Amino acid sequence: MSTIAVARLLARPTASGRAALVLPIVAFGIATALLLTTLAGAISFFRWHDSLGILYQALAVFASALLLVPLASLGGSAARLSARRRDDRLATLRLLGATTGFVARITVLESAALAVVGAVAGTLLYVVLTPLVGLIHFRGEAIGALALLLNPLIVLAVIIGVGLLAAVSAAIGLRGVIVSPLGVRTRQTAPKTRWVRLIVGVIVLGAVVFCVANPDVFGGSVAIIVVLTAAFVAANAVLGLVGPLVIRLFAKSGLRKAETPQRLIAARTVLESPKAAWRQVSGVSMTCFIAVFAGTALAMIGAVSGDRQEYDQLVLLADIRTGVYITLAISFVMVACSVGVSQASAILDRRDLYVSLDRLGMPVRTMNAARARAVLSPLRVVTIGSSVTAAVVVLPLAGVTLVLAPLSLLTIAASIAAGILVVALGVVATRPVLRRVLAEPATLAE
Secondary structure: OOHHHHHHHHOOOEOOEOHHHHHHHHHHHHHHHHHHHHHHHHHHHHHOOOHHHHHHHHHHHHHHHHHHHHHHHHHHHHHHOOHHHHHHHHHHHHHOOOOHHHHHHHHHHHHHHHHHHHHHHHHHHHHHHHHHHOOOEEOOEEOOOHHHOOOHHHHHHHHHHHHHHHHHHHHHHHHHHHHOHHHHHOOOOOOOOOOHHHHHHHHHHHHHHHHHHOHHHHOOHHHHHHHHHHHHHHHHHHHHHHHHHHHHHHHHHHHHOOOOHHHHHHHHHHHHOHHHHHHHHHHHHHHHHHHHHHHHHHHHHHHHHOOOOOHHHHHHHHHHHHHHHHHHHHHHHHHHHHHHHHHHHHHHHOHHHHHHHHHOOOOHHHHHHHHHHHHHHHHHHHHHHHHHHHHHHHHHHHOHHHHOOHHHHHHHHHHHHHHHHHHHHHHHHOHHHHHHHHHOOOOOOO
16 A cells, blocks of 8 residues: 555544544644744844844844743644554554554654644634734834734745654654554553753753853853843753653652552553653743743833833833733743643543543542642642742842842742643543543544
8 A cells, every 4th residue: 555545544533533633733733823923023023223123122032032942842742642543553554564664654744744734724823813913012003913924935934844843753753663563552662761861951051050140251242142042942941851850750759659549540640651741731831931031020120110211211111011921921822722732632642541440440530630630740840840940040130139029929929820720721621532532432452
């Protein structure tokens, strides 16, 4: 059979339903729409060429850098959606004698096709949102919808980039199927988290703190902006590097102390794949990280605006406040989308487990409690860790007074509470997915 013919067979709905195909498309669409909107907003600032315009451009680049890692994380999560369903089928093909090249072509084709469809849908959503986003005011006037329309070549490059991201992610995940197809098919492959992550994370974080504390070392103002932006992106990425290891350590401790079925299942779920557990809460981690910078910026604006200022300075402070709120809003949109999609995907990926537990007589209430604990327990650790990491980074730049200012602490606390609430609502909203899975228990081997 040809590659395209087999790919069409693999794309047919299975026991998981059409959701296994729709979820990746939705995730890619949301990620693309947010990426295009953020990119359009940042580029619109480059129409100003005066001295104050340069400052606006620097702030736009900085805000985009803060959102870069969460956007990449959302896109990466989209590329990994329903990976278990795909890996099972590809591993079966390998066991039936399919060549490595054939399996690789199938994988890349399926993942890239879903990504491109989602990216095109996201582009349409970006176009629909453009008039609304254009109503936001900067420098005393609305941005305007025309200023937010990107060059078609840029849009095409984003769509191609999303497709390449999905293809690369699929190719990386394919290594386990090619090397050990039997282990994948029988669920015997357990992802590992290594201590080297912590060592690398500490080194990178130390370098970031040095760059933030000593910006003058890097020369001119442009170089300083570039270095600081790269430093904040690196600090944000450290969370994704160290997060799975920290979650695994706390899950091991929870496993030893488990006294109820839901605690035991939750700990086992996290230990099954700490990386997957991290991805379910990484959005809130990024939001907490951004909230520390946002809270510090709002505290700084409040301190400065208390003095007598000229009109241009007052407009600048108001615009910075607007930018802070927009950055927080975009990060929460990413969190809400990521949580909803990842929770539904997690149920579909663990379909066999939930069906088996149901046949053994476990109440659905207990399953939902275990699902909630498997997400909320790591979430408490992640929110604290990401907030502390962000505070360590911003401390040399802003000082203790601004970081611990009441407005700053209120912003951070509100963001953490909102993030936890979004995740909890995501778990509750996906309960019908679990009920549907249990109501239609197909054979465990698809």
